Amino acid sequence: MESSNTALDSVVDVIFSANRDECPEPIKAEVQGHIPKWLQGTLLRNGPGKHSVGDMSYNHWFDGLALLHSFTFKDGEVYYRSKFLRSDTFNSNMEANRIVVSEFGTMAYPDPCKNIFSKAFTYLSHVVPEFTDNCLINIINYGDDYYASSETNFIRKIDPLTLETLEKVDYMKYVTANLATSHPHYDSAGNTLNMGTSIGDKGKTKYIVFKVPPSSTDKKSPLKNAEVLCSIPAHRLLSPSYYHSFGMTENYVIFIEQPLKLDILKLATAYFRGVNWASCIDFVQDEKTWIHIIDKRTKKPLAEKFYTEAMVTYHHINAYEEDGHVVFDIIAYKDNSLYDMFYLANLRKDLTEETTLTSTPTCKRFVIPLQDEKVLKSVEVGANLVKLPKTTAKATKDKNGDIACSPEILCDGIELPRINYAYNGKKNRYVYASHVEWRPIPTKIVKFDTVTRDMLIWTEDNCWPAEPLFVPHPDAKEEDDGVILSSIVSTDPKKSPFLLILDGKTFQELGRANVNATFHLDLHGIFIPEQKLAQ
Numbered sequence: 233m234e235s236s237n238t239a240l241d242s243v244v245d246v247i248f249s250a251n252r253d254e255c256p257e258p259i260k261a262e263v264q265g266h267i268p269k270w271l272q273g274t275l276l277r278n279g280p281g282k283h284s285v286g287d288m289s290y291n292h293w294f295d296g297l298a299l300l301h302s303f304t305f306k307d308g309e310v311y312y313r314s315k316f317l318r319s320d321t322f323n324s325n326m327e328a329n330r331i332v333v334s335e336f337g338t339m340a341y342p343d344p345c346k347n348i349f350s351k352a353f354t355y356l357s358h359v360v361p362e363f364t365d366n367c368l369i370n371i372i373n374y375g376d377d378y379y380a381s382s383e384t385n386f387i388r389k390i391d392p393l394t395l396e397t398l399e400k401v402d403y404m405k406y407v408t409a410n411l412a413t414s415h416p417h418y419d420s421a422g423n424t425l426n427m428g429t430s431i432g433d434k435g436k437t438k439y440i441v442f443k444v445p446p447s448s449t450d451k452k453s454p455l456k457n458a459e460v461l462c463s464i465p466a467h468r469l470l471s472p473s474y475y476h477s478f479g480m481t482e483n484y485v486i487f488i489e490q491p492l493k494l495d496i497l498k499l500a501t502a503y504f505r506g507v508n509w510a511s512c513i514d515f516v517q518d519e520k521t522w523i524h525i526i527d528k529r530t531k532k533p534l535a536e537k538f539y540t541e542a543m544v545t546y547h548h549i550n551a552y553e554e555d556g557h558v559v560f561d562i563i564a565y566k567d568n569s570l571y572d573m574f575y576l577a578n579l580r581k582d583l584t585e586e587t588t589l590t591s592t593p594t595c596k597r598f599v600i601p602l603q604d605e606k607v608l609k610s611v612e613v614g615a616n617l618v619k620l621p622k623t624t625a626k627a628t629k630d631k632n633g634d635i636a637c638s639p640e641i642l643c644d645g646i647e648l649p650r651i652n653y654a655y656n657g658k659k660n661r662y663v664y665a666s667h668v669e670w671r672p673i674p675t676k677i678v679k680f681d682t683v684t685r686d687m688l689i690w691t692e693d694n695c696w697p698a699e700p701l702f703v704p705h706p707d708a709k710e711e712d713d714g715v716i717l718s719s720i721v722s723t724d725p726k727k728s729p730f731l732l733i734l735d736g737k738t739f740q741e742l743g744r745a746n747v748n749a750t751f752h753l754d755l756h757g758i759f760i761p762e763q764k765l766a767q
């Protein structure tokens with residue numbers, strides 16, 4: 233018994249909690265199989281790579297210090313490198329040899345004295361706190377620049393080739409966003425669209441959609457030209473919803489205001505009360521989930537109120553318009569247990585006690601009817617407004633004239649979804665994702681066909697795959713003409729970690745690039761084609 237627990241503990245260590253070393257100089261990987269010659273560019277990924285500093289540890293996996301890594305493809309060869317993001321947070325922690333900047337799941341007290349008076353004093357000097365710039369979630373492209381991102385008001389510009397950390401950028405200088413997502417969208421005109429939350433500005437709490445145009449020639453920060461497209465007042469001033477991503481079609485932005493709420497009063501007193509910020513988020517089971525459909529042309533949300541039952545979602549998959557409807561697919565949960573599952577103490581418990589997840593991810597499709605207001609008035613209460621033939625998703629008018637949406641379940645157990653981004657906002661068929669069974673660790677990646685509901689699977693013993701990312705063939709004719717890239721952490725000491733390359737159509741291995749280094753399990757990333765990097 234003991235030995236199997238030890239084995240499971242070491243899995244948690246190897247894939248989640250161990251501190252990693254960086255590998256700042258590029259190393260050439262040993263390629264097995266075949267890497268298509270057309271695949272030229274850099275896969276750049278981000279995720280937590282250091283979970284303790286000195287003798288202090290972070291509580292939560294999403295708190296770890298950002299470690300960037302990249303795979304550069306050149307003429308069938310692959311070069312790997314990794315570098316810690318030299319954020320102010322990283323530097324201050326290293327200098328103090330302890331954790332001095334708070335993260336979402338770990339509250340830090342720079343003053344080691346636990347005396348209540350000094351704690352109160354430290355609190356007062358933190359009335360305007362400098363939030364963390366440990367940007368560990370994703371990489372965002374604004375204009376010609378690349379930024380490591382988290383969800384606070386700070387992003388860090390990076391050099392996508394050398395992984396060097398550059399300027400710290402404060403969203404607040406350009407748009408009033410105290411929080412912003414790490415999952416923006418890119419449109420065909422080269423704009424980046426993102427969403428943020430503005431807390432208590434001029435007595436109002438609102439969600440904003442902002443657009444950053446492609447770079448201007450004057451070499452100023454691309455955010456200088458940011459424009460707020462729309463702002464939506466939060467249902468409650470002191471409890472805005474938490475959201476991690478949003479959806480976008482050609483004409484609409486889809487924003488889900490879910491009953492997973494930040495309690496501003498609790499947040500403001502968290503430091504003084506000695507609790508972490510994560511404890512100030514509540515899932516309000518008996519509240520509705522509001523679905524806002526923002527028309528990019530009028531810059532206003534549609535007048536109708538769409539809602540569904542209480543749920544939690546982090547990742548939108550895609551959204552598109554079809555015959556007078558907006559269709560969008562998301563990964564949804566019954567509650568907020570995903571966040572709790574990633575506390576390092578729970579990850580250990582979940583593995584050793586073999587507990588099942590209380591809420592597993594479900595891939596849901598919502599269909600929103602775009603109804604003329606006059607027509608809507610004449611529709612009977614209870615009538616289904618969805619007219620698309622091949623879906624079981626419904627939208628019915630309730631007695632208040634609001635529209636209750638019930639989704640179609642597409643499949644269970646997938647997370648970290650990616651699509652061929654050329655199909656973002658357009659009708660797509662395939663989703664590439666991590667497959668999650670009852671354990672909170674990734675063992676398989678899949679290609680899911682939303683039409684036939686078939687799943688193609690890749691798995692291998694002692695291999696823990698990261699989010700699978702699709703790169704289209706430069707002359708792609710079909711949606712799945714391309715390859716899937718996933719970086720694989722290995723827990724077999726005899727086997728090095730590798731970058732896996734699968735064929736987009738068959739999901740069969742084309743090749744792998746074995747790297748003589750250690751990998752961390754990361755969260756998200758982007759592929760930058762060579763022509764774009766050369767600009």
Ligand SMILES: CC1=C(/C=C/C(C)=C/C=C/C(C)=C/C=C/C=C(C)/C=C/C=C(C)/C=C/C2=C(C)CCCC2(C)C)C(C)(C)CCC1
Pocket residue numbers: 294295334335336363364369382383384385410411431476494499509546570647648666667668672673674754755
């Ligand atoms: C500024 C501000 C602030 C702060 C904030 C912060 C600090 C934040 C952070 C945040 C964060 C930091 C977040 C994060 C998130 C994340 C997420 C949401 C994720 C998700 C994920 C997932 C979903 C996963 C999955 C997976 C993996 C990874 C592996 C295994 C398998 C699976 C698939 C499960 C406050 C509030 C105080 C106040 C106001 C203002």
Ligand SMILES: [Fe+2]
Pocket residue numbers: 415476546547756
């Ligand atoms: Fe995410």
